[in-house]
Amino acid sequence: MKKTLLFLALCTSTASYAQSAKFQKAIAQNLASLDTATTESTYQKAGAAFERIATAEKTQWLPYYYASYCAIRAVRFEQDLNAIDTKLDQAELLTQQANSLSPNNSEIYCLNALIAFFRINVDFMARGPEYSAVGYAALQRAKELNPNNPRPYLLIGQSKFSTPEQFGGDKKLACQYFEKAAELFSKAPESTLEPHWGKADALRANSNCQAQAAAK
Amino acid sequence: MKNNLLIISTLGLITIGAGVAHGQSSITGIVTDYNAKPLANVRIALDGSYDGTVSGPDGRFSFETVEVGPRLLLSTADGFQDVIQEINIPDSTATVQCQIVFTIKALALGKVVVLAKKFENDDKNKVLTLNSTEILTTAMDGNVVSALKTLPGAQQVGESSGLFVRGGTGTESKMFMDGLLVNNFTYSTPANQASRSRFAPGLFKGAYFSSGGYSALYGQALSSALVLDSEDLPASSNADFGISPLSIEGGIQILSKDKKNLTGIFTKYTDLDLVFSLIKPNITFTNAPKYLDANFFIKRKINDKGILKLYNSIGRSNLSLAQPNTDYATLLDQVSLRNTNLYSNLTYSQGLSKGWKFYLGAGLNYNLDRFGLALRPDGTKHSVYDSLSYDKTSLVQLRTVLSKRVLNNGRLQWGAEFMRTVEGLHSDRTSLGSNQDSYGAGFVELESSITDNLSGRIGVRVENSTLLHQHKLAPRSSLNYTFSNKSQLLASYGTFYQKPEKYYLLTDNSLQFSRADHYILTYQKLDNYYTFRTELYYKKYNGLIRTLPQLSNSGYGYAQGLEVFWRDKKTLKGIDYWVSYSYLDTERNYLDYPLAAQPSFAARHTLSVVAKRFFPAQRINLSASYAFATGRPYFNPNQSTDEFMADRTINFNNLGLSICYLPKIGKSFSVIALTFSNILGNQQVFGYTYSRLDPQLRTPITPTNNPFVFLGLFMNFGVDRTNDVIDGRL
Numbered sequence: 001m002k003k004t005l006l007f008l009a010l011c012t013s014t015a016s017y018a019q020s021a022k023f024q025k026a027i028a029q030n031l032a033s034l035d036t037a038t039t040e041s042t043y044q045k046a047g048a049a050f051e052r053i054a055t056a057e058k059t060q061w062l063p064y065y066y067a068s069y070c071a072i073r074a075v076r077f078e079q080d081l082n083a084i085d086t087k088l089d090q091a092e093l094l095t096q097q098a099n100s101l102s103p104n105n106s107e108i109y110c111l112n113a114l115i116a117f118f119r120i121n122v123d124f125m126a127r128g129p130e131y132s133a134v135g136y137a138a139l140q141r142a143k144e145l146n147p148n149n150p151r152p153y154l155l156i157g158q159s160k161f162s163t164p165e166q167f168g169g170d171k172k173l174a175c176q177y178f179e180k181a182a183e184l185f186s187k188a189p190e191s192t193l194e195p196h197w198g199k200a201d202a203l204r205a206n207s208n209c210q211a212q213a214a215a216k
Numbered sequence: 217m218k219n220n221l222l223i224i225s226t227l228g229l230i231t232i233g234a235g236v237a238h239g240q241s242s243i244t245g246i247v248t249d250y251n252a253k254p255l256a257n258v259r260i261a262l263d264g265s266y267d268g269t270v271s272g273p274d275g276r277f278s279f280e281t282v283e284v285g286p287r288l289l290l291s292t293a294d295g296f297q298d299v300i301q302e303i304n305i306p307d308s309t310a311t312v313q314c315q316i317v318f319t320i321k322a323l324a325l326g327k328v329v330v331l332a333k334k335f336e337n338d339d340k341n342k343v344l345t346l347n348s349t350e351i352l353t354t355a356m357d358g359n360v361v362s363a364l365k366t367l368p369g370a371q372q373v374g375e376s377s378g379l380f381v382r383g384g385t386g387t388e389s390k391m392f393m394d395g396l397l398v399n400n401f402t403y404s405t406p407a408n409q410a411s412r413s414r415f416a417p418g419l420f421k422g423a424y425f426s427s428g429g430y431s432a433l434y435g436q437a438l439s440s441a442l443v444l445d446s447e448d449l450p451a452s453s454n455a456d457f458g459i460s461p462l463s464i465e466g467g468i469q470i471l472s473k474d475k476k477n478l479t480g481i482f483t484k485y486t487d488l489d490l491v492f493s494l495i496k497p498n499i500t501f502t503n504a505p506k507y508l509d510a511n512f513f514i515k516r517k518i519n520d521k522g523i524l525k526l527y528n529s530i531g532r533s534n535l536s537l538a539q540p541n542t543d544y545a546t547l548l549d550q551v552s553l554r555n556t557n558l559y560s561n562l563t564y565s566q567g568l569s570k571g572w573k574f575y576l577g578a579g580l581n582y583n584l585d586r587f588g589l590a591l592r593p594d595g596t597k598h599s600v601y602d603s604l605s606y607d608k609t610s611l612v613q614l615r616t617v618l619s620k621r622v623l624n625n626g627r628l629q630w631g632a633e634f635m636r637t638v639e640g641l642h643s644d645r646t647s648l649g650s651n652q653d654s655y656g657a658g659f660v661e662l663e664s665s666i667t668d669n670l671s672g673r674i675g676v677r678v679e680n681s682t683l684l685h686q687h688k689l690a691p692r693s694s695l696n697y698t699f700s701n702k703s704q705l706l707a708s709y710g711t712f713y714q715k716p717e718k719y720y721l722l723t724d725n726s727l728q729f730s731r732a733d734h735y736i737l738t739y740q741k742l743d744n745y746y747t748f749r750t751e752l753y754y755k756k757y758n759g760l761i762r763t764l765p766q767l768s769n770s771g772y773g774y775a776q777g778l779e780v781f782w783r784d785k786k787t788l789k790g791i792d793y794w795v796s797y798s799y800l801d802t803e804r805n806y807l808d809y810p811l812a813a814q815p816s817f818a819a820r821h822t823l824s825v826v827a828k829r830f831f832p833a834q835r836i837n838l839s840a841s842y843a844f845a846t847g848r849p850y851f852n853p854n855q856s857t858d859e860f861m862a863d864r865t866i867n868f869n870n871l872g873l874s875i876c877y878l879p880k881i882g883k884s885f886s887v888i889a890l891t892f893s894n895i896l897g898n899q900q901v902f903g904y905t906y907s908r909l910d911p912q913l914r915t916p917i918t919p920t921n922n923p924f925v926f927l928g929l930f931m932n933f934g935v936d937r938t939n940d941v942i943d944g945r946l
Contacts, residue, residue: 022266026266041257041270044257044270045269045270048259048261048268048269048270049266049268051259051261052259052261052262052265052266052267052268053266055261055263056264056265056266081743081744081745082743082744082745084744085744086294122744123744129450129451130421132451133450133451136451137451137475164832165880167885168885168934
């Protein structure tokens with residue numbers, strides 16, 4: 001048993017060593033296009049590339065994660081309410097695969113929350129309560145799993161900010177979350193292959209909050 | 217095994233080496249569908265490598281690779297089945313041309329169905345559904361049943377509380393909460409009056425209203441099943457408070473820190489005294505209706521996919537009224553009604569691995585109606601006749617269902633239920649005694665796709681009643697064809713049995729099950745903007761209760777009709793509206809009917825229109841509903857037998873309006889609701905009661921209040937701020 005484990009460990013380490021250069025280069029390349037993406041098709045292209053890496057690698061959660069992230073971002077451009085769910089289903093499938101490769105990953109819980117929040121857009125009145133609960137639960141878990149991850153704070157802030165007050169929104173509370181997110185982002189290591197999106201959003205939101213507080 | 221793994225990792229090294237050492241070959245081509253129309257946004261990948269691309273708007277694609285030799289090219293396009301083709305890359309400088317053609321349309325995206333959220337092939341996909349917000353904003357009176365009356369198939373019957381569906385009586389529709397039967401879904405009423413549901417719409421996630429051909433999982437309802445699923449755990453603890461001239465209500469539900477346990481209570485007291493002193497009802501209440509309800513519930517999340525729910529409600533009501541006796545003009549009927557109701561249900565459902573799921577439920581129902589009748593000569597204080605009767609029902613039920621995902625996104629469900637009923641009718645003058653019945657049922661149902669476009673469901677239910685000494689086999693089946701534009705054609709058939717009403721069973725316990733057979737053809741197209749649905753049905757009744765010449769099961773009847781439902785959330789910006797139309801042709805020969813005739817609860821044409829609009833800036837939700845029904849038959853003893861039920865009441869018109877304002881009150885979610893029913897003051901007559909002694913005298917049956925206005929404030933506070941406080945400290 002011990003031998004097998006040792007062997008397996010050896011195998012995976014050689015495998016990852018063997019792949020690392022190519023893998024990292026491919027991720028880095030596609031991340032560069034993801035980080036600068038502004039249109040639906042660039043997100044889709046990057047997403048497809050990540051999905052190819054994921055399928056080829058089979059054991060890496062990161063390309064699945066990014067493929068899902070790209071799919072979610074692309075949904076923002078979707079105007080047809082009938083198409084949103086199908087696209088989110090595809091994104092959810094990718095996060096499920098990422099999750100099976102890397103369980104209890106704070107970043108993957110953030111994607112689950114994003115998917116839930118996007119589902120609300122299809123039918124605000126009918127889906128609001130159900131899916132915002134799902135989203136917040138995922139973000140709560142994301143915070144617990146990695147208290148230094150700024151993204152759960154950013155997402156909670158964004159949701160609290162954009163939701164009307166009668167439905168649980170709270171701009172003041174949102175600002176506190178933005179501040180915390182900005183603080184965590186400033187401590188986070190600079191651009192790596194690991195998830196790093198959201199910094200600009202958090203800083204912008206935080207400075208808007210500060211400006212408003214100062215105006216008062 | 218060891219060797220294999222080693223080879224793989226070495227291969228990886230070689231490939232990278234190759235990539236560095238040699239140039240790259242390119243793979244180019246075009247993607248089209250079978251009509252040679254270019255397909256954009258198709259994902260193309262060289263299997264096992266990172267290489268690939270996405271096709272452009274003209275369907276063209278091109279990418280480079282270091283791979284050499286025979287390889288698989290995998291293409292994925294939305295709405296089509298994946299295309300896998302073999303290509304050969306001769307050397308590392310070659311340009312490989314290839315054409316990718318998508319031929320097979322994928323209807324249910326195989327991958328997506330795995331998530332099984334919205335594609336389940338069960339009743340919920342086949343029936344019209346309303347979620348709790350829709351029920352709240354549709355029903356002007358917060359009554360679940362009123363909201364359902366805006367859907368096709370339901371009659372606008374205002375003199376009784378039940379749901380009258382497709383030529384069926386109110387007692388032919390049964391309500392199920394989390395799988396368990398709910399007797400006395402609405403408050404008890406004296407004859408010819410309607411009341412509302414005991415259950416607040418907010419208790420439920422959604423209502424699935426099947427107007428026929430429903431699943432083998434449910435039974436003992438000849439016409440329809442209303443399946444209500446209770447809410448799961450809320451996101452946080454909260455408290456409710458509501459006040460209106462009619463009622464005052466309040467409740468609190470506390471969610472544990474780990475968000476896995478919920479305990480809640482809710483109480484409501486309704487008293488129509490104040491309202492009736494402001495808006496005079498058509499009936500003289502000596503004691504306006506008063507209802508007191510208390511609910512206690514526990515919900516508990518077990519593991520990942522399991523939930524335990526306990527719901528208890530206890531209710532009391534009383535009212536009394538005085539109305540002229542139809543037979544003796546100088547006498548006043550003094551009617552009093554006191555009710556005690558208890559309902560308890562405990563359910564546990566648990567999802568297991570490999571597509572297994574089990575459900576266990578137990579329920580307890582107790583209902584006691586105390587009817588008092590006193591006849592008092594007008595102007596005197598002493599009655600000349602008094603009677604008090606007790607109508608008592610108790611029910612204990614157990615239910616279990618096992619389900620397993622099988623075959624092509626299919627599902628097999630089987631289970632059993634058992635109900636022990638004790639029903640009695642006693643009065644201080646005559647007593648019918650009481651009956652005990654043990655009813656048992658077993659059911660099995662298989663749903664599966666047959667081909668890509670065709671799916672089916674087949675089920676059977678075996679029912680046995682010890683009181684009736686009878687067992688019955690009730691088959692149910694349906695076949696569903698999906699067209700390429702995602703519209704569906706559905707054919708269903710089902711046999712349904714129901715025990716006769718308590719009163720008849722107490723009189724003669726040799727009675728048997730009544731039977732209805734449903735044949736339904738449905739065409740529907742649903743998406744997030746529009747719902748179009750039309751149904752053609754034929755329903756055959758056998759073994760209905762007849763009271764003439766003697767009590768027997770010799771009644772029969774039929775109902776056939778056409779229904780259309782159209783809902784549109786897109787065309788008129790910001791407005792969600794729906795229109796239901798039902799055409800109903802029905803006759804039955806039952807009870808004391810001398811011949812087969814259109815019954816008094818059936819209108820030939822029924823139309824209902826609902827429109828809603830939310831104004832976010834003003835925080836106002838406006839909703840209007842209009843219901844129309846052609847006149848219904850009523851029995852006129854002055855007519856000859858040939859003319860039995862030939863008279864018709866005036867047409868029914870009802871325009872309702874509701875304005876909901878969501879004010880900013882602290883951190884609460886508040887609603888101020890102002891609703892008007894029958895705002896135009898149209899005269900509504902549901903039928904007539906004739907004097908037996910002088911058939912020239914008759915009293916119209918009308919709504920208690922017409923028109924009616926309601927104003928209320930409802931608030932919900934998220935009590936548990938601990939989460940935000942913790943987050944506040946961050």
